Amino acid sequence: MPEQNELREDCHTLVDELANEEDEKLSVSSDLESILTFYCKSRALNYAKDNGWLNVLQPMLAMKYSKADLYNCFYAFITKYIPRECHKNGKPFHLFRLLLQYHDPELCSFLDTKKITPDTYAQNWFSSLFAASCDLKVILSMWDVYLQHTDPFLVFFLALVIIVNAKDQILSMDKSATKQEIIDKMTTFPSALAADDVEDFCALAQYYSTRTPQSFRRDYQGPLFGTSLKDRSGRPQADLVANVSQMLCLPVSVSELLQANQEEPGDQVRYFVVDCRPAEQYNAGHLSTAFHLDANLMLHNPQEFSTAAQALLSAQRQAIAAGSVAGGDHLCFLGSGREEEDQYVHMVVAHFLQRNSQFVSLARGGYTALHEQPRDLILTDHVPRNCLVCNPQAAMSDGSDYNEDQFNPLAAEMDSIKDKFGKLSSVVISKGGMVKDKMINYIKNEQSGTDHISLSLRILRTHVSSEDRVGKRYRNTASVFSIGDEDEDDPGSIASSDDEKRDTVNIDTWLHKPDVRCAYHCQEVRETGFVYPSHLLVTNSHLYILREMASRPGMAWIQGRRALGSIVKITSKKKHPELITFKYGSASGDSQLKITNVDRFIIPKAAEATKCIKEQIMRVLDALES
Missing domain, CATH: 2.30.29.30 (Pleckstrin-homology domain (PH domain)/Phosphotyrosine-binding domain (PTB))
Structure with a gap:
């Protein structure tokens, strides 16, 4: 391999840090080099210092496995639990930012303002499953939990717990530290964990996991951890996640949206659905539990929009207090599914994110995707003649196409x-x-x-x-x-x-x-x-x-x-x-x-x-x- 000398040197450096006997060091170093060389050649990969492989192998050396068992454990761990593309601007870090924004938009906004992206402080966390940042006892305890839960996405929520718990410390560095000093400090947060903290640490991560929409798991399981090049719909997985860096907020599938609000109240996610389509479209068919907020108000009548937004939050609190099936802590915005109109829905979503509203998501596919579900069971006041999915010409025939009249001030x-x-x-x-x-x-x-x-x-x-x-x-x-x-x-x-x-x-x-x-x-x-x-x-x-x-x-x-x-x-x-x-x-x-x-x-x-x-x-x- 072109990187053979670099790999050999890194193996020697790692072994020198271990407490092995001198006569064992050469054998261990040789085994490490042999394992990683074979892994690179068999997977057509290149070795790099920051890929985290040696950090993953280090805790496994304490188990005194044979060379063959050590390779098998390493291979299984890397392929099942380490996300792909754990490098600068990698997709796992864009996804992690969406999760952070979902649970703590204020902290996410602060880091965005400082241009501190997750790959600058969490790359070693993800690529080594915290082995590069925590001591051996902590890692062995944490990995025990990992193997019991067999959840590859647990690393996202472990990282989320670390960042959210350190929020006050991060915000306090606003004016007293430079960007790089903040990054350096954040990178060291996992090192403060003790073995006794692991149980509570993982329990908190599980709690955040249950308070998060599950659609992203289905979307990213294959691209980040699987082996198939296509998802169930036949789309290339690279295309499925290609736009994760441009996503405004966490997407939620319509099927999850409907299923969540049909279950009995509990710890699972429950949504308060906000239908942002124009009134004439809403009146032609809508989800029975949805609150209507016309996105056009934000541009045409900001004061009225502000009043409607306050009414939305008030209605949400009342629905939750009453135990209504429409009540939920999680705001999910629903557009039409028509690209020309949904840009204004995105502006409404951005409005709530700017005000640090927690648990904000967007229904993927909008009303068009909702319409594909059994309509008789979920839609209220459905009028096929005026429904833009049933009758795409309705926008032109009834004059409801707002693009020309409402957004062309010179036309009049x-x-x-x-x-x-x-x-x-x-x-x-x-x-x-x-x-x-x-x-x-x-x-x-x-x-x-x-x-x-x-x-x-x-x-x-x-x-x-x-x-x-x-x-x-x-x-x-x-x-x-x-x-x-x-x-x-x-x-x-x-x-x-x-x-x-x-x-x-x-x-x-x-x-x-x-x-x-x-x-x-x-x-x-x-x-x-x-x-x-x-x-x-x-x-x-x-x-x-x-x-x-x-x-x-x-x-x-x-x-x-x-x-x-x-x-x-x-x-x-x-x-x-x-x-x-x-x-x-x-x-x-x-x-x-x-x-x-x-x-x-x-x-x-x-x-x-x-x-x-x-x-x-x-x-x-x-x-x-x-």
Whole structure:
């Protein structure tokens, strides 16, 4: 092996720390090297100092096993109880953060603020099952409990108990210690355990386990501890957990949600379900025990939303006190399962997390997944004609699709704008192949009743030639462009974007391209609520979206290539000024905006970024006009 010398040296170092006789040390060191060499070759793995294998082997040496038995014990222990990817930015640590946030959002928020991630302080805990941090007596007692319970996820809750019990100590270091000093201190917490503490320590871990949704076990058993490459549904396990780092909160399956509230009250998790869909959707079918909180209120009427949120918490307390089947300490938010709408449900969830609400989760799949259950048994007031799952066209037929009316503040003012700038909106159509564009620019900063700030740019133009790469051809129509709340490419730009979307590029190289006008580090917010570290690059004619690759630092996917001329609106919410939404589209024959796509980003330098993009759009339009 390439790492053979490093492995041999580490084996000698470990044996030198043991109390063996001199004549035994060489034999033990040789056995350790032989075991790990065979393990690496048989599993096609590479040895590294921080993988924790020698730490796992050290307590086993005290049992005086033969070489064959020692290997078998080591192999069984590693494969059954040590999670995969116990390295920097590994999936076990993202999952652990979600568990910490579920039980102690205040402490999780503090560590997030300090940019202290679990892999910085808990890597040795997980990779060695605390053998690297505790003395031998503690480890042997702890592992006895482990073998009795045979629960591979117990390490998550043991780590949770350690962190939560040290909360006051961690918070007290807020201003007196640096980030690294806090990490160094947290790393040493397990060393304070004594053998007499193990029984209570493990009992507390079991308590936290029973107070946690069990869906994550089914989701992550295979990817973290199993051997199959696919889950029961046939999905690759790598895909199943690929987005754990972007999850807003702990997900809960609908089946667990329903089963938990059908059982008799006890120590198990019981949920207070909060249905965040619009009222018309809720009235077309809902869970009988769900509390309705329209997520749209958060944007349209913050004061009313605040009142409703307080009523929610009051109703939860009353339901618990009354022993109602709807009562539960654990808040589970339910969306529609439709990506376009559930982004606002995620904002509601974030609202409660920011207020350090414990036990916050999100129903995976939303109402769509709920609808797949036996409807006659679980749904109340189900109206198939108005139900968006039974009748997807209901949103269009009854006008309940809020995207156009509720989230396009300029739509209602379109006619008045036409009147005010009528003299600029005339369309000049040139016959006989003569092409001439006539445009007007209307820049407006306004605060609408929906409590968001919109920067709008309206352009009416007659025709764009086939050689024009930033616009769409219109015949006998006026096209409306504005900088507003959703995103879209024109057909030409979409086609070229799709070809390049999955290209891999070097981030630094692209940031220093000569045609890049400005670039901003940001987080792309998908409709599912997932957040991806990204970069926005503005060139002379396009807006590029580069999504960072977690597996390859410094590299990124080309996630999107948007023509600047296709941006019709850019908006930022008053309550969330860093959340910027780009809407792309074109104008239909009646001069109404047709929105086809949306990009959303959290941009720390939002004002600077939108200003740069707006100015470049203006340059593009000026060039077209000339």
